[in-house]
Amino acid sequence: MDKILKTSLLISILLIFGCNNSDEQNEIQQLDCLPTGLQNGVVAFYPFNSGSINDESGNNNNLANTTTASATIDRNGNTNCAYQFNSNNNEFLTLSNPTFLNGIQSGGFSISMWYLSENEGAGLMSRGNDFGNCAGGIGEWNLSLWDNNWPVFFINSYRSIGVTPNPEIVQLNEWHHLVVTSDITDLKIYQDGILIEDNENVICNSGPTPSLNMGDLFIGEFLSGKLDDIIIYNILLTQTEITELYNLTPCCS
Template sequence: MKKSQIFKFTIVVSTLLLFGCNNSDEQPNILLQDCLTTNLQTGVVAFYPFNNGSINDESGNNNHLSNTTSASATDDRNGNPTCAFQFNSSNNEFLTFINPVFLNDLQNGSFSISLWYLSEIQGAGLLSRGNDLGNCAGGRGEWNVSLWDNNWIYFHINGYRIIGITPNPAVLQLNEWHHLVVTSDNNDLKVYQDGVLIADLESVSCGSGPTPSLNVGDLFIGEFLTGKLDDIILYNRLLTQNDITELYNLSPCCN
């Protein structure tokens, strides 16, 4: 092969490698930076914005979900197509991560979850680590976030639970998008809806009952929900009120 041909071949291969690396390695970090401000990127364990129907983790940690059901991409809260996910509990639809070791021991320290939800029915599951019955009434797995029949927000973790009553509990708030944040710090539990603290409960045990095994069980998203979820973020730190206000005011992550 002539020197000129070798030179051209080297340029082509280098270009392909460059673009290939950008698509596989750089894109998640680029999307995280596009969607979250610098302070909101701190402590992110997994980030699921469902951008263009993707169920990948865009935190850069590669904690990608799988979909073995008929759950599908749908419009987000701003009407952007394929930038949220739709679930139907009658069809047993959900997303999952098998054996999520990246969640191990989070329940023993500071832990926060931020998400957007729209429920079409009374009583719905949102996400959980495991789905076996826990020692809290209504609890599943190691921890779970769900809506009770009157659409009160339920958060159970580590043998403790908290129920967040919306500012107007008489309104079922069906078919409406709402922002939800739950935090846990050594069983000091808080629930925020639409940027407002609606429940704060410190170290109140659920009482007797089966104790779920720790650090086991798959991650389930949307199981028992008929409705939509979007912009799910798992943190290994406590979110502050300023963080939560900022998250509530962010536009949907949709490129």
């Protein structure tokens, strides 16, 4: 009887250590997707590997899909490594009560993503989805595209509009890299590694200011197109870091 008990205990210990090792290996694989220097300050990371909508930063800020949004090919043709949205079907990904975003704007933060828009004007990401402050603003902050597909970032009562290098060309059905950095009053927008807007103290008070630290996280709402490799940082990225992000291959395994 003692022998059986000891054997069972040994098997249990081996299983526990085996699970722990597996978790460690998965975490290493997730971190290896970004170079070491680009891992600093990551609070959420959505590369959509194998169609997963989990946060691969290790912070467990996992998304939910209550719509018909679906995995699709990424910018390098990898299957199930990006996400497709159709605004006509009200498709989006979401995270309820994202407390990890509370107060993030006070210390400065950055958002990096790849997008492909199929129509003029689109939503990309927002904290909350109630309409307020600036015309076109949604929630506490939001990143979107205007009718001419210029990237626009709203936060509280501030707005920044990124005029693309070729403003007369509506860039549809093309993959583009987009980064915004914000310390509330100084907003910067980078497209394909290039700084296309740097606005400080650009205030618009055309509507009510949304409450801070409230609202769910919405990704892909009001977009007909694709998104990939979304990263939220709690730091202000530098030009060097943004250039490195732009030159990375898709995080797809």
